[in-house]
Amino acid sequence: MKNNIQIAIDGPASAGKSTVAKILAKKNSFIYCDTGAMYRALTLSALENNVNLDSEEELLSLLNKLTISFNHQEDGQHVFVNNEDVTLAIRNNTVTNSVSKVSAYKSIREEMVIRQQKIAESNSIVMDGRDIGTVVLPNADLKIFLIASVVERAERRYKENISKGIETDFDELKKEIADRDHYDSTRKNSPLVQAEDAILVDTSGLNIGEVVLKIENLIQSQI
Ligand code: DC
Numbered sequence: 232m233k234n235n236i237q238i239a240i241d242g243p244a245s246a247g248k249s250t251v252a253k254i255l256a257k258k259n260s261f262i263y264c265d266t267g268a269m270y271r272a273l274t275l276s277a278l279e280n281n282v283n284l285d286s287e288e289e290l291l292s293l294l295n296k297l298t299i300s301f302n303h304q305e306d307g308q309h310v311f312v313n314n315e316d317v318t319l320a321i322r323n324n325t326v327t328n329s330v331s332k333v334s335a336y337k338s339i340r341e342e343m344v345i346r347q348q349k350i351a352e353s354n355s356i357v358m359d360g361r362d363i364g365t366v367v368l369p370n371a372d373l374k375i376f377l378i379a380s381v382v383e384r385a386e387r388r389y390k391e392n393i394s395k396g397i398e399t400d401f402d403e404l405k406k407e408i409a410d411r412d413h414y415d416s417t418r419k420n421s422p423l424v425q426a427e428d429a430i431l432v433d434t435s436g437l438n439i440g441e442v443v444l445k446i447e448n449l450i451q452s453q454i
Pocket of ligand 1: 244245266267268270271330331334335359360361362363411415
């Protein structure tokens with residue numbers, strides 16, 4: 232294999248991207264970059280600092296003051312904003328329901344893409360998000376577009392929430408996922424679309440091990 236390998240994993244919310252990406256990164260000793268966490272970190276910071284989410288300028292000015300970094304710890308990857316650990320906070324519902332709006336702004340995306348490309352510059356990497364294969368790493372060695380049905384994704388998220396003790400209404404969750412899909416796929420700037428050279432992997436009915444195996448076979452055969 233060549234030195235700096237780039238694997239791009241895109242797809243809608245809750246398709247299993249981050250779980251699969253983390254396992255692949257660990258197995259291959261690549262770094263893992265969760266680009267959704269970067270948009271979430273900005274959203275959290277905006278909410279905490281009463282920044283108007285309708286103002287692209289205010290959000291960009293806030294982003295320019297933020298250092299968003301990742302740090303691998305024993306219990307997994309942690310996300311930091313200006314050295315504050317926000318790993319758990321960026322997953323809360325308020326952030327989840329506001330992040331689509333924040334991530335739709337052109338100037339915000341441009342700045343995030345620059346940061347993401349820098350992270351990928353000197354490392355073999357598995358990066359997951361929505362625009363990795365299309366915009367961030369257009370020359371990635373392997374591009375995967377991971378999908379699963381809305382019902383299956385809602386079921387996964389539901390189980391995850393319940394196991395974390397987060398009270399959840401299943402139908403509401405299903406609606407939120409469908410709404411977020413729609414918003415992310417129809418936004419003007421870098422909508423969620425499959426790159427022409429990405430390989431579609433439907434994870435409906437597959438467990439994580441089966442998905443990982445499928446992608447590992449692709450890594451072996453394509454890279
Ligand atoms: O994968 P996630 O749910 O953590 O992503 C959070 C939001 O950020 C989601 O609404 C889509 C957006 N996002 C994006 O627009 N581009 C990326 N590369 C990653 C995430």
